[in-house]
Amino acid sequence: EAQVTQNPRYLITVTGKKLTVTCSQNMNHEYMSWYRQDPGLGLRQIYYSMNVEVTDKGDVPEGYKVSRKEKRNFPLILESPSPNQTSLYFCASSLSTSGQPQHFGDGTRLSIL
């Protein structure tokens, strides 16, 4: 089954404790992206990757890191999480960047205390 898989689905942690949210897709998609969604602000792009070893900042990259060592994986890293990073996070992928629809993972709800 074609899918984007995120883990964990839920995480409650404390300020400053490094965490990684994994994202994996099995569709051989070139383009992958991370979003956060907050009430009243909609989906905002954090980072995106157009292919292996190519990553770029989105609209709200501060406090986040990503890597794209393999085509299928695009982990989101919070080196020193802070409470303002409490949010609902979505990973998405698409075949390419040229106007293809995105497929989303189930979401990860992060709470930073």
Added chain:
Amino acid sequence: RKEVEQDPGPFNVPEGATVAFNCTYSNSASQSFFWYRQDCRKEPKLLMSVYSSGNEDGRFTAQLNRASQYISLLIRDSKLSDSATYLCVVYSPASGAGSYQLTFGKGTKVWVIP
């Protein structure tokens, strides 16, 4: 002017009625358009692409008006299960050859009521 704007609603729609709402975009060079549906605390799911000539998928009709720079979504014979937030997505050319910028609207809430 924001790049992509939607009326946040909510639109309270009696079951069986028709509802329509728009999404305006500011970049006239925008090339691809989509409607997504998002249920509460779930991931957005692709509802339909929007083609220049307009397109229909069952009870859903999407239209593109390039002159006025908006896309629309019409839902006929609304079902209770249509209650959701509808997000528009616009692809626009970005700096860098062959690259596109993807912008989401904040969504329009629709409640279908019995």
